Amino acid sequence: MWNLKGVDAIAPADPAGLETLGRSDCYMLLRTVPIGRIVFTEAALPAIQPVNFVLDGDDVIIRTGMGSKLAAATRSAVVAFEADQYDEDALAGWSVVLVGRAEAVADDAERRRLARLGLTPWALGDRPHYIRVRPEIVRGRRIRRPATL
Amino acid sequence: MWNLKGVDAIAPADPAGLETLGRSDCYMLLRTVPIGRIVFTEAALPAIQPVNFVLDGDDVIIRTGMGSKLAAATRSAVVAFEADQYDEDALAGWSVVLVGRAEAVADDAERRRLARLGLTPWALGDRPHYIRVRPEIVRGRRIRRPATL
Numbered sequence: 353m354w355n356l357k358g359v360d361a362i363a364p365a366d367p368a369g370l371e372t373l374g375r376s377d378c379y380m381l382l383r384t385v386p387i388g389r390i391v392f393t394e395a396a397l398p399a400i401q402p403v404n405f406v407l408d409g410d411d412v413i414i415r416t417g418m419g420s421k422l423a424a425a426t427r428s429a430v431v432a433f434e435a436d437q438y439d440e441d442a443l444a445g446w447s448v449v450l451v452g453r454a455e456a457v458a459d460d461a462e463r464r465r466l467a468r469l470g471l472t473p474w475a476l477g478d479r480p481h482y483i484r485v486r487p488e489i490v491r492g493r494r495i496r497r498p499a500t501l
Numbered sequence: 502m503w504n505l506k507g508v509d510a511i512a513p514a515d516p517a518g519l520e521t522l523g524r525s526d527c528y529m530l531l532r533t534v535p536i537g538r539i540v541f542t543e544a545a546l547p548a549i550q551p552v553n554f555v556l557d558g559d560d561v562i563i564r565t566g567m568g569s570k571l572a573a574a575t576r577s578a579v580v581a582f583e584a585d586q587y588d589e590d591a592l593a594g595w596s597v598v599l600v601g602r603a604e605a606v607a608d609d610a611e612r613r614r615l616a617r618l619g620l621t622p623w624a625l626g627d628r629p630h631y632i633r634v635r636p637e638i639v640r641g642r643r644i645r646r647p648a649t650l
Contacts, residue, residue, distance in 0.1 A: 369623070387587050387594070391540050391547040397638075398540040398581040400549065402596045432547040438536050443623045445536070447551045474518070474592045474644050489546075495623050 373492030378448040381492065382407060382435055390414065390485075391432035392454075394425045405433070406471045412450060412485040413457075413466055415473050423481050426454035433485050446494040450487035457482035522641030527597040530641065531556060531584055539563065539634075540581035541603075543574045554582070555620045561599060561634040562606075562615055564622050572630050575603035582634050595643040599636035606631035 373381070382388075391400050401422055403414045412433050416422045431454045438445030457463055466482050522530070531537075540549050550571055552563045561582050565571045580603045587594030606612055615631050 386589055387585075389538065389549065389583065389585075391549045393547065397579060397600055398542065398547070399600075400538065400540045400581050400583045400598055402583075402585050402587070402594070430546060432549050434538065434549045434551075436536075436538075436551050438551070440535055445551070445623075449549055451546055451548075474594075 369495055371494045371496070373446065373448070373494055375490050375492075378450075378490050378492035379407065379410065381437075381446055382412075382448055385435050385437055388412070388433050388435035390422065390426065390454075391434065392422075392425045392429055394421065399425065404471065404474055405435075406469045408466065408469060408484070410487060410490075412487070413469065413471060414483050414485075415471055416481050416483060420481070423456070423483065426483055427456065429454055431485060433487070442496075444494075444496040446492060448490070448492040450485065450491075451489040452485050452487040454483050454485050457484055518644055520643045520645070522595065522597070522643055524639050524641075527599075527639050527641035528556065528559065530586075530595055531561075531597055534584050534586055537561070537582050537584035539571065539575065539603075540583060541571075541574045541578055543570065548574065553620065553623055554584075555618045557615065557618060557633070559636060559639075561636070562618065562620060563632050563634075564620055565630050565632060569630070572605070572632065575632055576605060578603055580634060582636070591645075593643075593645040595641065597639070597641040599634065599640075600638040601634050601636040603632050603634050606633055 386404050387402055388405050389400050389402050391398070393399060405412050405414045430451065433450045434447065436445060436447035457466060463482055535553050536551055537554050538549050538551050540547070542548060554561050554563045579600065582599045583596065585594060585596035606615060612631055
């Protein structure tokens with residue numbers, strides 16, 4: 353179901369069975385899933401919304417409706433973006449979290465370029481608004497129970 | 502892979518193909534997954550951490566280490582808790598978000614009762630700290646592309 357081939361943990365498992373993943377492993381894993389979650393603040397409360405996304409270099413690109421709450425709440429805000437995958441039977445999984453500033457993509461040429469990245473929102477309707485998240489923090493961890501347990 | 506049997510949307514799909522789920526459907530879906538995500542604030546930045554959880558009535562119960570960042574950051578804080586499930590092939594899925602105050606469970610009898618709920622953290626190590634999230638907001642939505650697309 354999920355694939356950790358080639359993942360090279362940079363730190364050994366801590367006592368809790370968690371491994372810290374290096375930046376390149378984080379990006380490799382992000383490329384294996386179509387859905388992530390944007391974490392932001394809405395009316396002073398913590399908010400989270402699943403989104404599908406693509407990577408543009410190290411940046412996360414999402415699409416939303418022009419007047420959407422997500423577009424409004426993430427305007428030049430610092431947001432977190434998270435993706436993960438878990439295997440319930442194996443009690444194993446990984447999670448990657450990026451933190452950075454979200455910005456609307458205003459430049460027309462840039463929007464045309466992003467339109468070719470193959471980001472098709474699952475939600476229907478007109479979603480012409482592109483949001484770019486430029487990560488300043490990239491963190492990942494993997495959890496895997498020792499086979500002996 | 503995921504099961505929407507019995508889910509009764511209370512609102513028809515909006516133009517984006519999103520349906521709003523009623524509270525009882527939200528809880529029914531929450532009971533089908535072992536992993537959710539706690540959304541909180543850490544050093545003034547948005548933070549998110551996957552956790553396994555159980556429900557105690559309408560409350561979400563998680564376990565963590567006594568000195569963990571999660572325990573510190575969520576102490577009497579308003580947090581969001583999210584769970585979701587997606588089927589990539591069907592372009593369909595659901596997401597449920599609860600928002601409420603997190604509190605440490607301090608009472609010994611209460612802790613013994615929670616210990617019997619079968620919440621086994623995937624991470625190893627001593628995790629004697631129980632956190633209860635009492636939801637004040639419960640929101641869920643389902644996305645499903647019309648078959649005609």
